[in-house]
Amino acid sequence: MSNPSSRLAPVALAIAVVAASCAAAPLAHAQAAAAPVAIAVSAQPLGSALNELARQAKLQLMAPPELVVGKQAPAVSGTLTAREALDKLLAGSGLVANIDGAVVIVRKAPEPPPAARSGHDGTLPTVNVVAAPNVRDAAITEGTGSYTTRALTIGKMEQSIRETPQSVTVVTRQQMDDLNLVTLEDVLAQTTGTSKSQRNFGAHVYMMRGYVLPESNFLLDGVSGVTYNPTGWVPVDTAIFDRVEVLRGAGAVVVGAGDPSGVINMVRKRPRAEKHFDVAFSAGSWNNFRTEIDAGGALNEAGTVRGRVVAAYQDREYFYDVTHSKEPMVYGVIDADLTRDTKATVGLRHQKVDIDGYAIFGLPWFSNNTPIDVARSTQVAQKWNRHEAVVNDVFAEVEHRFNGDWRGKVTVSHGETDITQKLGTIRGAVDPVTLKGPAFTSLYFTDRDIKADGLDANVTGSFEAFGGKHQAMFGADWSDVKSGFRSTTLSRNIPVDIYNVNHSLVPEPDTPAYANSLFDHEKRKSIYGSARLQLAKPLHLLVGGRFNWYDFRATNQLTGAITNSYKQNAEFTPYAGVVYDLTREWSLYASYASTFTPQTQYFTVSGEALKPAVGANYEAGVKGELMDGKLNVALSVFSIKKRDVAVLDTANAGLCPGISTSNCYRNVDTMRSTGYDLEAAGQIARGWEVSAGYTRLKTWDPTGMPLSTDTPKHLLRAATSYRLPGDLQDWTIGASLSARSNSSVPPIENPGRAILDLRAAYRINKNWQAAVNVGNVFDKHYWEIIGGTRNGNYYGTPRNVMLTVRGSF
Structure with missing residues (x-):
């Protein structure tokens, strides 16, 4: 039998060949226009x-x-x-x-x-x-029906994907609607080159190119200051987004500390001039119900003031026992044209997450490193386990156009997040003979409050000199994040039958006084700039960099003692790239970026914060902008070298003795990762959209041993949507595929897999559309993520169905 990982590269090549062969197939849509x-x-x-x-x-x-x-x-x-x-x-x-x-x-x-x-x-x-x-x-994707965009805003200067000398994926509004991607976690699960990794307490993370995406690399409209784990504790609702821009590799100019994993820029919806009222109602497997409302338009007769409100509410159970969540969200934004050239924007978001039956550790495995054979519905939480989170964000922005070529923008943001957890934890490897081992080990209580402020001011524009037209951007940003954390752990040791879990094993306790109280204060500021210089008609040079200031201090609020501190002044992270236009459609590119990553959020087994990681990111490739800009294709190769990188300390799994609120980590002297991405996104024929990406990755440490083993070597993500022609033009069909090779968290292994989803949609009339999405069509049994024999293992979602009805007025 052939290894699944060995078949992924041919599958990726086959998709590329099929896409190329289909691109010439004309489809008649003249009837629709007439x-x-x-x-x-x-x-x-x-x-x-x-x-x-x-x-x-x-x-x-x-x-x-x-x-x-x-x-x-x-x-x-x-x-x-x-x-x-x-x-x-x-x-x-x-x-x-x-x-x-x-x-x-x-x-x-x-x-x-x-x-x-x-x-x-x-x-x-x-x-x-x-x-x-x-x-x-130019960068807005809403209403285009496209799986790509004509412009990016992640680097401040508006430029196309082909003009950007790094690997970039854009998940558009149409993709989010077609694939029911209702959280940021859903979006990243469909994005080229991303993989999910288990972390304790539900704070799961995503990785790119072998490195964890840090919270500082999640941006809202290009501004840092996210106040929580956006893929774990508070899954961000995507109803408010026009698109999600994903840059793979170091974002030296984009974020204050260049990390080689990547950058996620979540771009909010803005008011539209026309009046609109859009609704969506969804119902799916395991009592999964969701409602969305999106309404707005001009607020005065002249159309100079525009508003928009987006609201969503999801009430759902899951394929596993006990867990039930309720998640309301509301977002409001107003644009006002103060003058012909000046626009002001203010907005706010309120989101709440209430989860009963919340589990933080997942399932155990057998002690001989093989998976247990319990039903996929098995859950180890107590019914009274509870996770509550509330997020409130506000932002304001003023943009002014000085003339046709230059503009300035200032954005300020403030966010507050409160997260509380009351948990009973069950852990322990299962003896394959006696089937014993798991136990109710502790009662755990936490309370987090996080406040974040952010500011970004920049000027962008173009100028002519030396016979060419050039672009430039310069600016400064600042962020201040204060977080308090309080916790108490009460030990227990009650045996648990993993094949018949008692979800009321322990009565619900009252929250005791907190035994631990920590306060972290993180301040970042930077000045940055970049330029895109036309050296010759086909040749552009991109240069830029940042000076970064970083200050971190952790304090024990019970004793007043400073438990950890780190400060860095004027750390420079340079960036350079070159783009050579072969034709009007094809370009070659190469780029270099320095990386510098503070790691004060990671602790060793002794409780000390890790040293910062430094390194370099190299990338080269070829990009194409085909079908009059409606299709973007790219092939990129990359090499990353990083010293003192944080990796999970698998020798000290579970709760870390040095700091009981996290996993343990360790510094690795030097980590290397190399690989390549192959990607296509957009229209391959009229009415036919595709987004497909294949990643090959290799990581290793100074001894040559594989590192970041929970990241697969081969990863394929593909989605397509096809609107039928002629008399069937009211029908749209689609599919998505996620395939990956094996991964491991030594000593346990997770085999490779391929998961297929299908979709069919019918436009009932000019206002209404109904769609059915079927996930995991072949009901594949698999482990989505693994963590160890004692805990941290999560089944993948079984076959599921979602019916969605959308209305636009």
């Missing part, structure tokens, strides 16, 4: 008006942004064809366009002949008009 539909577009700026028309008419728009900047559009409504609506919306704008199926391309109108200019024949020339997103909207 059919009359109900149109309702309010008077507003031209760019946003045409975006809304495209959304309502199911068109894809392409136009240079400068063609629509500063122009206004009248209100248009009625049952119209796309052509009729376009002509009414922008007649006389000086623009013309061609409709090719469902794609409309805009350009300047040619000079009319003399007779037309003088009006001798008494008629006006025919004007066929469409527009694309304006310059502020």
Whole structure:
């Protein structure tokens, strides 16, 4: 029998071949553009008006942004064809366009002949008009129906994926809706090159290129200061996001301390000019119910003040026993055009997570390092186990355009998070002969409160010099995070039958006085800058860097003693890259970034914080921007070298004796990781979207032994959506595949696997759509993550079904 890992590379190659062969297949969507539909577009700026028309008419728009900047559009409504609506919306704008199926391309109108200019024949020339997103909207994915984007904002300077000399994945709004990706954890589980790793107390993490994604590398609209573990304790609800931008490798210019894992930029939805009311109702396996409401539009007649409210509520049980969660969320945001060139934005989010029957350690395995054979519904939590979290975020932003080429933006944010846990813990390896070993070992009580403030100010623009056009960006950021942590652990030793878990084994206790009280204060600030220089027509040089200041102090609040401190001044992390345009569609690139990562959140078995990790990130590759920018493809190779990196101390698994609130870690002298990514995202044919990525990774320590073994060597993620042509155009079908090779947390092994999901959607009428998603179609039995023989092992989700009905008005 062949090893599953050896088959992943051919599968990735087959997907690439199929995608390439399908890209030439023409699909007729002209009927959709010609059919009359109900149109309702309010008077507003031209760019946003045409975006809304495209959304309502199911068109894809392409136009240079400068063609629509500063122009206004009248209100248009009625049952119209796309052509009729376009002509009414922008007649006389000086623009013309061609409709090719469902794609409309805009350009300047040619000079009319003399007779037309003088009006001798008494008629006006025919004007066929469409527009694309304006310059502020080029990166927005909402309403495009696409699995890719035309621009990125993760690096402050707006540029395309092809122009970025690093590996980047963008999970669009359409992907999140199609695949029911309702948390950030769901998004990362579908992202190229990411893998999940077990951590105690539910604080699971994601890894890229063999390294843990630290909390400081999670950004909101490009600003740091996330106040919690966003993939564990408080799963971020994605209903508020337009897209999630994922940069793999060191983000030396993007974040204050360059870490070679990657950067996650969560981009919030902003108000739309047109009035809209969108709803979604979902019901699925194990009593999983969810409701979303998204409404907004112009708040005054001139359209200069716009608002939006997004609310979601999820009430669900799980495939395993006892656990039940309720998660309400509300987000509100207002945009105001203070002047023609100045816009202010304010917003807030409130999210709550209540989980009964919460388990923090997962299942044990047999003591001989083999998996136990209990049902997938087995859960080791007590019914009274409880996890509560409340998050409140506010932010404000002012953006000003100095002229057509330069703009400045200042963003401030404040977040507060409170997390409490009351837990009964069950751990212990199972004897394969006696089936005994697990025990109820402790009662555990925690209370965390975190406050974070963030500030980012930057200026970006372009200029001409030495015969070329160049871009530049410079700015500064600051963050201040204060976190308090209180805990008490009460020991118990009550045997547990893992094959018949008693979820009421111990009566619910009252919360005692806290025996431990810690306070951490982390301050970061930096100044940064970068430039994209056109050295020659096909050659661009990107240079940049940051000076970082970092200050951390931990205090025992019961004794007043400083238990840990670290300070770093003016640490410089440089960055350089080069992009060479082979053609208008293909580019070669190479880049280098220095890395510097404080590791004060990780402790050794003796309770000491780890030293910072430093290193370098090298990457090179080729990128293509095909199908008139609707399809992005890339092949990248990378090599990372890092000293003093934090890795799990597997010799001291479970609760760390040095600090009882975490796993133990250790510094490794030098860690190396190398590999490559192969990725394609976007439209491969009309109506056919795809997002697929394959990663090959190798990590090792100074002795040559594999390191970060819980990261698979081979990882494939693929998703596709196809809108049927002709009389079946109301139907859309889709599928997603997640496949990976084996991984391990020595001495236990987790075999490779491939999980297939399917989707079918039907547009009932112009307002309503229904979709069915089936996860794990073949009901594969597998372990999603593993942690050790005593605890930390979690079954993957069995076959499941979700019905979603969406309405747009």
